[in-house]
Amino acid sequence: MSRPTLSSNEIEVKPVDIIVSKADEAGDITYANPIFYKLSGYTKKELNFAPHSILRHPDMPKVVFKCLWESLQLNNEIHAFVKNLSKDGSFYWVMAHVRSTLNSDGSFRNYVSTRKTMSANARATIEPLYAKLLELENSGGVEASEAELLKVLEGRAFNEVMDELQNN
Secondary structure (H helix, E strand, O other), X not given: OOOOOOOOOEOOOOOOOOEEEEEOOOOEEEXXXXXXXXXXXXXXXXXXXXXXXXXXXXOOOHHHHHHHHHHHHOOOOEEEEEEEEOOOOOEEEEEEEEEEEEOOOOOEEEEEEEEEOOOHHXXXXXXXXXXXXXXXXXXXXXXXXXXXXXXXXXXXOHHHHHHXXXXX
């Protein structure tokens, strides 16, 4: 599937919208709720077993996904702001809560992601931060971006800072 041409059109995620998806161990989508399809612009057939990265907007720094995957590999949940890319090139911002779910025997079942609207306060901070992280990645790699992110976190947990931004 080819990547869409980017547009400046933003799709509104309403406060009542709760976006849900599940993914297998590789990050391929195995379930999504109707609002997920509506916002993404893709059909169920197009997204079933497609990698979640199909929605990755090029404005997203790789270090955010590095943090996400590192947390999930430790069976920790993560809260992160994500700019998603729709099929028509539009975009939408969300606060994502991603976690691993396990079977009763402790084996991996799937990843579950719930997403909701991003607060204006979080957006005002995250958009310029992500732009800076992306600039650093382009010039010095993910390591440079990660070093800057660690400075921003000031020794606090990633989730703590993201939750604080969302709720203030």
